[in-house]
Amino acid sequence: MFANPAILRNESRLPHTVEVTLTAAKQRIALVSGKVADVYAYNGMIPGPTIEIREGDHVIIHFHNELPQATSVHWHGLHIPADQDGSPLYPVQPGKSHDYIFTIQHGTAGTYWYHPHPDMTTGYQVARGLYGALIVRADDDPLPASLTDRVIILSDNRFRPDGSVDTPDEASQAGLIDEENGREGNTFFLSGHVMPTIGIRSGEVQRWRIINASAARVYRLSLGGASFTQVGSDGGLFEHPVEMKEIVLSNSERVEILVRGTGAPGSSTTLQSLPYDRYPPQTRPAGWDKAIDLATLKYSNEPPVAQVQLPLTLRVIPVLDTLKATATRYFSLGQGIINGKTMDMNRVDTRVRLGATEIWQIENVVGMDHPFHLHGFRFQIIDRNGVPEKDRRWKDTVNVPKHEVIRFIVKYDDFPGKWMYHCHILDHEDHGMMGILEVK
Ligand code: C2O
Numbered sequence: 001m002f003a004n005p006a007i008l009r010n011e012s013r014l015p016h017t018v019e020v021t022l023t024a025a026k027q028r029i030a031l032v033s034g035k036v037a038d039v040y041a042y043n044g045m046i047p048g049p050t051i052e053i054r055e056g057d058h059v060i061i062h063f064h065n066e067l068p069q070a071t072s073v074h075w076h077g078l079h080i081p082a083d084q085d086g087s088p089l090y091p092v093q094p095g096k097s098h099d100y101i102f103t104i105q106h107g108t109a110g111t112y113w114y115h116p117h118p119d120m121t122t123g124y125q126v127a128r129g130l131y132g133a134l135i136v137r138a139d140d141d142p143l144p145a146s147l148t149d150r151v152i153i154l155s156d157n158r159f160r161p162d163g164s165v166d167t168p169d170e171a172s173q174a175g176l177i178d179e180e181n182g183r184e185g186n187t188f189f190l191s192g193h194v195m196p197t198i199g200i201r202s203g204e205v206q207r208w209r210i211i212n213a214s215a216a217r218v219y220r221l222s223l224g225g226a227s228f229t230q231v232g233s234d235g236g237l238f239e240h241p242v243e244m245k246e247i248v249l250s251n252s253e254r255v256e257i258l259v260r261g262t263g264a265p266g267s268s269t270t271l272q273s274l275p276y277d278r279y280p281p282q283t284r285p286a287g288w289d290k291a292i293d294l295a296t297l298k299y300s301n302e303p304p305v306a307q308v309q310l311p312l313t314l315r316v317i318p319v320l321d322t323l324k325a326t327a328t329r330y331f332s333l334g335q336g337i338i339n340g341k342t343m344d345m346n347r348v349d350t351r352v353r354l355g356a357t358e359i360w361q362i363e364n365v366v367g368m369d370h371p372f373h374l375h376g377f378r379f380q381i382i383d384r385n386g387v388p389e390k391d392r393r394w395k396d397t398v399n400v401p402k403h404e405v406i407r408f409i410v411k412y413d414d415f416p417g418k419w420m421y422h423c424h425i426l427d428h429e430d431h432g433m434m435g436i437l438e439v440k
């Protein structure tokens, strides 16, 4: 049976304050078929506990690093000060602690996640189990509070016969393929559950928040061909719901969908990931063209419930006006490089002015997809290969398919400092497919 990850206990009694403790440590946990493995976990769980926050909250996270190596906690997608972002510029050494302190702005409710972001070892630490959800709720959420809210964190992993996490030697054949494709696994977890059953009642509507926490795998989600309603993505709700039959979700992207229980009592459907060809031809894995079963959606035998009323307008998303843009920044994505370079922690690649609105043009010049992520600032996609984006949405990650060009608009409205942008295939990021933006 599927269950949401546990919610991290708020230790504060003060209003609009969330104060929690998060510890990363070595752990022995059976992830598959009862075989105990050495893993890394937040507060002893994989995924880590869900951090629940409301818009406007003051957040204090007491983080302790009990790992044998340096780490950091990055709050993927949050608009917070640069020195609280947990980027590779702010490592927490083994045995040390750090308090992450920030305030959540209004208008940013949505589904986010947290993960380690140390220089060159992010993929390793995430593969060992370090990832968790962070949900920001709004007081004026337009969707009925009665909907069952599911937090589904997608993750794939690979294990050796003894049950240990298979992170290969970099110089081995498997290591070289992982470096090229990004590491994929053949065991699929939904918030830690393998092929779980998700219960639903006929007629019921459920709100699913889906996070792609995989290192490299892109999911193309389908519910047996049935349509569902997409209501949000990275930066929260859309202006209007959109009917979908499948959703492509690249690494670190999130979606919110409403699953309407259109099936008959007692029936079931399979949540699948359909084939998606993000690979370069020379390393395209065998079996990439087969659908993957992720979960069973199982209807109870109870008679159908009456339909709830769903709003047709969700919220208003402010327009970032392209006429106000004062510059266009060009980024070419090569294999493992951005604008021909690998990451240098002591170099600033892009300098911008605080308060400016700019256009970023991201061109993928190679034959594999690269999901591009900007820290700290959410953006709106203008066009893809010159085709204007239909709807206004807040994003922080966008998949740039092979040989395609995407433009987005961003406003650096706050928070001077140094920010990362990178490919979110963790193997690419760790090998330097990252750059630094300085806002001042
Ligand atoms: Cu999930 Cu640098 O980010």
Ligand code: CU
Residues within 6 Å of the ligand: 074, 075, 076, 077, 373, 374, 375, 376
């Ligand atoms: Cu990020």
Ligand code: CU
Residues within 6 Å of the ligand: 336, 369, 370, 371, 423, 424, 425, 428, 429, 433
């Ligand atoms: Cu990449």
